[in-house]
Amino acid sequence: MDTDEPPEPEPQPQRWRCCHCGGTGVDSYGDTCRHCDGLGFC
Numbered sequence: 001m002d003t004d005e006p007p008e009p010e011p012q013p014q015r016w017r018c019c020h021c022g023g024t025g026v027d028s029y030g031d032t033c034r035h036c037d038g039l040g041f042c
């Protein structure tokens with residue numbers, strides 16, 4: 001049995017910059033972005 005197959009690329013978890021805070025994790029009021037919980041991604 002020949003197992004010389006190319007390894008499948010593992011799907012990377014996609015993280016998108018938060019649409020609310022723009023990735024800063026802080027909203028326009030200076031508070032933790034409720035949309036992403038301060039992570040900057042959602």
Ligand SMILES: [Zn+2]
Pocket residue numbers: 017018019020021035036041042
């Ligand atoms: Zn968002």
Ligand SMILES: [Zn+2]
Pocket residue numbers: 018019020021022023025026033034035036037038039040041042
């Ligand atoms: Zn956010």
